[in-house]
Amino acid sequence: MAQMSLDDYHRAEQHFTQELTAYTQKQFFEGMARMAGEGDSTCEILEISDPQSLLVKGESKDVSDKDCQEMSRLQSIYPMSEIQRINALVDQQQLVFACQYAERKIGTLQRERPPTDIEALSDQLENVQSDVSKIKREMARLTENEIPSAIEESSVLQKTYVLKGDYDLKLARQDYFTSNQDQIINQLVQQRSRNEFLAMAYEVEARNHRDTHKLLVAVAMDLQRNSKELKDRMQMMSDPSITAARHQRGTISDRDTFMTRLHNIVDETDATTDRHHLFLTYSGLVEGVEKLKDHLESLHTSHASTSCSQDNRLALLEKNVKSFEAMVYTGSVRGGQPVLSPQTLIDHQGQLENELQKLEQTILEIVTDLSRKEKILKTDSLQATERELFLYFFNDPERLDQVLQDLNTRLQAQLVS
Numbered sequence: 001m002a003q004m005s006l007d008d009y010h011r012a013e014q015h016f017t018q019e020l021t022a023y024t025q026k027q028f029f030e031g032m033a034r035m036a037g038e039g040d041s042t043c044e045i046l047e048i049s050d051p052q053s054l055l056v057k058g059e060s061k062d063v064s065d066k067d068c069q070e071m072s073r074l075q076s077i078y079p080m081s082e083i084q085r086i087n088a089l090v091d092q093q094q095l096v097f098a099c100q101y102a103e104r105k106i107g108t109l110q111r112e113r114p115p116t117d118i119e120a121l122s123d124q125l126e127n128v129q130s131d132v133s134k135i136k137r138e139m140a141r142l143t144e145n146e147i148p149s150a151i152e153e154s155s156v157l158q159k160t161y162v163l164k165g166d167y168d169l170k171l172a173r174q175d176y177f178t179s180n181q182d183q184i185i186n187q188l189v190q191q192r193s194r195n196e197f198l199a200m201a202y203e204v205e206a207r208n209h210r211d212t213h214k215l216l217v218a219v220a221m222d223l224q225r226n227s228k229e230l231k232d233r234m235q236m237m238s239d240p241s242i243t244a245a246r247h248q249r250g251t252i253s254d255r256d257t258f259m260t261r262l263h264n265i266v267d268e269t270d271a272t273t274d275r276h277h278l279f280l281t282y283s284g285l286v287e288g289v290e291k292l293k294d295h296l297e298s299l300h301t302s303h304a305s306t307s308c309s310q311d312n313r314l315a316l317l318e319k320n321v322k323s324f325e326a327m328v329y330t331g332s333v334r335g336g337q338p339v340l341s342p343q344t345l346i347d348h349q350g351q352l353e354n355e356l357q358k359l360e361q362t363i364l365e366i367v368t369d370l371s372r373k374e375k376i377l378k379t380d381s382l383q384a385t386e387r388e389l390f391l392y393f394f395n396d397p398e399r400l401d402q403v404l405q406d407l408n409t410r411l412q413a414q415l416v417s
Contacts (some may be wrong), residue, residue, distance in 0.1 A: 006198075009198075013191070013194075013195075016191065017191070020184070020187055020188070020191075023184075024184055027180040027184075028177070028180060028181075067166070071159060071162060071163075074158070074162060075155060075158070075159065078151075078155050078158050079148070079151050079152070079155060082151045082154070082155075083147070083148075083151065086147060090139075250281050250282060250283065251279045251280060251281050251282075252279075252280040252281065252282065252285070259280075259285070260280060262285065263280045263284065263285045263288070266285060266288035266289050266291075266292050267284060267285075267288040389403065
């Protein structure tokens, strides 16, 4: 990641921040202003821990006084406005019923001929006038007595309706505010998680770089140490005592400890006869090396013959083992295992193993079914109640009768209410 360019990522994050800021201003300032019906809304992100927050400390005294004055005004004009509303409804219904009555009369006149008896018409007119007078007296009684008392009683409830509407509006504003705030917080949390993930990736890569740097430092130190050792060897090899002489000598110098030790190693006569040479020669060293080479070749020859005889013995041993296996495993029906028991016992053992497997599968199915039923009883209260009723039915009939009586009593109480 250190070699990658993150300009596109930073530009995308900057664009996301700008878009989120614009969305926040639109939702928390313009949205709340539209909802509140005001043009100069000053909404801010809700901070519950701040005691000066409006949603925590409530409305100010001036706002409460204005609300009380508005409530008093509504209560004062409520009786008159309610009477006017009732009168308007009555007038509307009168016009509706008058239109319906006129339509019925027109339909009757179109289907039938109008009556010509003046006395019948006058009697019908008197009955209608008496009915109208009764209705007017009833309306006057309702208007003077019952309607004002009903309006006075409903004026008390009107205050509740107004307060309920006011609090519903406040709750709607608060819900709108908190829901948008949760969306903004989720976006900010996601942005922070991206930044923290990037920082964590950089930290992991930096740790790997530090480990690589440590390894490179160790390799550099090892190379310096090897270089120093090589210089020491070169300095040691530049010693005149171990360099080749200009003129070839037939004897080995006493100061040449390396050639002396090598001569003592390859010369077997010194070790076997306990005699020492007065002078050590290079020809004796070459002769000892040739003898050692001849001895090595003889050893190789003897080793090859010995390996051949061992291979023949191993082949014979493998052949005998295969013949023994054929004799022991002949007739085996249990995957190549030797027959060590009677066939009847083996058959019964196989049947018992099959039955044991079936029994284990059945137990697992029963345990799974019990777990599933326990989960259903824990999540579904109706199933749990049904199980208890079944238990009462089989084990405690008196308790079942008591439970049914209680349910019947509750059902009757609900029907009565």
